Amino acid sequence: MKHSYPRSRFSFLLLVALSGSAFAQGTPEDYRLLQSSGPIPADFLQLSSQKYEQEKAAISRQEKSFEKKAKQAFFLKSSFLLHDLLYSGQVLFNDPVGGYVNQVADQLLAGNPSLRKQIRIYVVKSPSVNAFATNSGVILINLGLIAQLETESQLAFVLSHELTHYLKKHVMNQYVEEQKIEQGKRTYRSLSAEEKLLSRSNYSQELETEADLEGLATFLKSNYSTRQLNGVFDVLQYSYLPFDDVPFEKSFFETPHLQLPAAYFLGKVKAIALPSEVEETKSSHPSINKRRASVLGRINRDEASTKGDYLVSKAAFAEARQTARYELSYLYLSGLQYEKAIYHSYLLLKEDSTSRYLRKNVAKALYGLSQYANQGAYAQVHDAEADTEGCSQQVVHLFGKLTPKELNALALKYVRDLGKEFPEDTELPALGNALLKSLVLRHCESDADFATRPRAVEREAADLVANADTVDPEKRSKYQKIAITHLKKKNADSEQFIRYAFVDDFRDPAFSRAFGQHWKEKQASNQQREETTKQQRLRERGESQQKVRAAKLIRQKGAALGIDKIVMISPSYAKIDERKKKPIRYVASERAEVKLVEQIQCNARAANLVVDVLSDNTFTSADAGKFNDYARLRNWIRERVKHLDAAVPMHNSDAAGVGALVEKYGTKYYCWTGFVSVREKKPGKALALFTSMVVYPLLPFGIYYVVAPDYNTYYYSLVFDLTTGEPVFTDLQLIDRKNTRDVLNSTVHNTFYQLKNKR
Template sequence: MINKGTLFFLCSCIVLLQSVAQTDFNRYQPLCSKGAVPKDFSNSTLSKIKQDNREDLKSLNGRKREFFVEQINYSIDEILHSGNVTFGDTISKYLQGLGDRLIAGEEDLRGKLRFYVYNSTEANAFSTRQGIVFVTTGLIAQLTSEAQLAFVLSHEIIHYQEHHVLDLFEYATKEKFYSYNEKARFLSNYSRENELEADRLAVKMVHDAGYKSSEINKTFDVLLYSYLPFEEMKLDAVYFNTDEMYVPEMYFRFKRNEISAKFKYNDYLMSHPNLAKRKEQVTDQVSKFKDWEKELLYEDSLQFFYIRDISRFEYVLNKVYSEEPVEALYAIYILEKKYPESEFLRNYKSQAWLDIMKASIKKETALYTSFSSLNRKRVKYYEGQISILNQFITVLPKAGKLTMGLRIIYDSYHVDTTNVIARKCYETAIHLLVKSDDFERSKFSTKNFSQTLAYLHELKQDTSSKSKLHAVEWDKYAVIENQSKGMTEDFGIDSTKFYMYGISDIIRDSSFTKTFRKFSDKKSVLDKDKDEFNLMTDVEQLNLEYFKYDEEIHLKMDSVLLFQPAIFETTNSSEIDVFKTFKTRDLVFKEIYDNASDLNIHVESLSLKNLEMLGAEDWNNYSMLQRSLTRAISDYENDYFVLDVVDLNRVKTKFGTEKLLFLEYQHTYAPDLYFGNVALFTVLLPVGLVYFPIAILSGHYSDWQFYVLDLKTGELVLDRSYYVNEPASKHNIGSRLNGMFHQLKQAKNEY
């Protein structure tokens, strides 16, 4: 029995914790690493391979054992070093504490398991042979209780405890003479058995930790619907309405697309059994334990919801960085219900609308049109309440998207005009308006929706004015002009063009006018250049395009921040050769420093070459740049992504250089030698004496990709690729890098 004093204390604690959480989320900062760097991060892959005791691999023969150790350690380090994994952060600490609680009764597991959060919108969790358990923010964002998370962790702990990763590898490598379909059948069946075993044993672990049985099976509901947003919340009909913008309710009457997910589906050839089978088995297993009376402490549940909110904010971050604005905006809508004053949500909402505005702009040149057609994203089909938001955005005409975006970004900026990101979003929105052919300031009303309604009502109430209105006969051109401005023939408002009345205050704002004029002047210069280009002959156009292509690499670069290069040595079967990869990586590093030094280019480095020297701040900068580069490379029109502007300038100041260099290099040795032609040219020996050396020497494929990111603007200023038939030798790598640095060193018009 809880007395009144205890109850009051608990309520006070709850209010206090909620207040702290509210303050934190109003000033939310993305997840970052803190404290001492764990050995999982600071030890090199080669040292991990060397120190692997291999005691659990006795069933594998020598070569399989070495291959497994190399690949498993390399693969896990790729995840740890992806920029998506943090250490010492709030979520990872929470996961570690929860994991330790679950294995409290397992003496053989104590001190062996490490838990980290993996920042991704995917709902997933996985364990490794090394004793690392990863849980994605996307999964935590979807869960509804700590008991469900405990079941997920228990499931992964069992996978580790029962050596399921090794079992699957061993089984797969034994069955080498089966056909592909036979292997797929056997492996999927084998994997499904492991999954069911992990579910069975996880029930006991959750039971022993004191959680409610009723929550366990709800985990499968979460997994089934995890492709949907983390909440199913109806979109308010007045959500977009402000004092200046009114959106008619008709835009929220779309039919919601039905949710189609089903528990019972064909799991043939799938690695996991269908959720109906898993749920049925767990229900049976739960019934075997009769003492489910233990209750979880309320403080733990409160901490879970705090952790879940962090994961949901990270969900927004990941959706915006991956340029999925509809998902981001719906998640922001949900979170704003709880955190309406969050600066983070305002900034990310503005960037999401910038992406919508950018996507609405017509590509103006044939070059960009053909490029975009090759890279056009597949139209996504949405289910549930988010489909209403998607349909609303989809039906808006280009001018409507531009206007809605401007309205929201303008309002966000004026909440706090000192916010650098908000100001940059606002300026970028104006730039997009100027670039578009669908935005004409003169067509927008100088009165907002309410003011226009009142004005028209007043006119209609005035008998003399009313007679004058009806006395006017509009010709075709007057009708078209008025309709383009959102007015009907009877002096009403065309509700489909509501946005024409939504920015009356903005177009009268002197700061807007000044910025709009500045970008318009720049556009006039570009338009003049385009007109001159269109008057050129085909040969002249090709020469000019080649000149611009050749000129863009000359950046007058005296210093550069070298970001971790992506170096891969692959076999003809596309497998990573781990030791050759690290050997080539060391060679590339050496040649970068040597060639840059010869040309007096100062190189700062943010790489994983000396892992033991990196601190938490280095890992945070690394993660931020990894995220920023990924977005920049995936979006060839990266001028409009501004969320990184503050962090990039901080990195620029720290390292004292405005440019970041990132390169990818993949070398594959795959000579054109197979049984048929080897046998043929062995018989035809004179021809073979010529063929074999050529096949061996020409079997090298080197793929180079160079990127330069401007840390001041966040713009990707160089994207250059080379594909050549040459070995990964010191001479070839050095020559390629020397040529690149030589061009980067030059200023435009100096060659």
């Protein structure tokens, strides 16, 4: 039996289910985002269940029962979580930055080739200044960290630190220790919640200290110099800041006819806080100053002159770091951190002022800020000024001062000017059209809100009637009074710095025509609002009847979209048993997911619908191209869901990139689908059995209630039109039964039938 399902819980389920190039070539404006290449590594292709079995087999039989179970639980969870991360769309393989990092690892471990063979290093598309080592030998380095480093030797020390985490099995040991703390084993017996928290913190800090010191020992065996190691701790200390701190110039957004008010700029930005001893009792890491002192205190200042800061190459380091910084411009943008994207791009534009890529990112960030402000969702994308230090605070302050109308006008002007410079660009016109429409419909009180002539020309015309104000009020003519009223209004309008922003743009017939059309649209909309109560009732009744007819038609014939082909991205299947302490059934979910892909293809053939599947369960080592498409689409839907959740109409930041996939795969329809099968707890089982025993005729029913499993299956299927970014088909169901093969086939076939069928 099927039921409608609350949107909030389905949004959660969807997010859970989904939360699965080269260096800059030529000039900066030709920059292309990093992509994976070459054979897909085995880390990506091996099933998580296989990784789990391999690691579980290595557990010693002499282990105590508790430790053995804890390690098994860790291997199970970590194997699947690592797989999810590798297929999140953010991890790269065989890319230039990752290639460089691996070369640094080669130099670092030149004297330990056996250890080098155990380590696989991948770069992660994340602005966070972080790195992470897994129990299996995978080391992940964020682009945000690479963007902040100063030398190759600093990168080598970071790798040394992560190598220690791997060698000492810190991740696994910490998990086991946390289980002991949680369950009150041995010395942790009878601890309060506060004491347990402190115990976790102390243990974690011990591991970090060991990673620093043992990592230093590994580092010292290499030919890397220790001269720049102090800088590593500066990078960590100020990881929350941009890679540079440069004053944001008032002129950056200004044009001859758009000058920002001086009142919108700070006289002095908040100073960057000096290093201090931070409260660390509840932190997972020791304070930066303690770590710095501990490492630097063990360094021999008289190191051999043969050691250096660059063993691969200084140029290679600079190129890798610059690439990471270029990537961050887009990562901030796609992560809806628009003000960070603007300031970060601003810093890079100081060196490469003509970069089309960076300037488009600024344009898209302005567009995003404006759209969210217009929808009343500005708080979701606007940073807290009080929490921002350094010169970037000026950007946050500026966008806190701008009204939605001013922000909309500023964004439109920047987008239009950039579009004039790059008339062949396919993304900028769509942004400009959306911004112009919102500016007129939401903010214009008159079609004369924006001047069509420069300020000097308007003043000249105003002078013709200025003398009218000197005439005795009693003797003014009707025409003088009208002239004075208009003059005062224009003087008031002239105080709005955006009034003259589009003087040059109104010379473009297309812009002038579009502005006029939107104004007429607004007037017509205002007239519709002035309908009588009777007219409103008639209109609402007609709309209601139309919805009823549409719903009836869908019930009878389905959506009937007439689609011939779709691309399905990573069909998911999760099995959950809420009766268990650890409810997620990882291995069973993986098996069900593999079968789901097979059944999707069978049902597609039956429905005569062409379905291409991009799934982690179908890739081979030769499918790097498909993997990149998959990653692009994963990132696209992640951003799209954020906009939909905020109810903000937006063009995604990678609209052009995913648009190219429409031609590549021969369809504009892309589908995300999946099942969540839940075996739920039954409330009141003891009471039901007791009641049925007292009321004897009810005993069979009571026994059945207690022993019969209670299953629910949640199903979602969303199809997006990539050319518009809008969903064209949504199917969210709660099926109150176990998801058998027949139920699954019936559900999937029904979806495909609705997509394929025509009215």
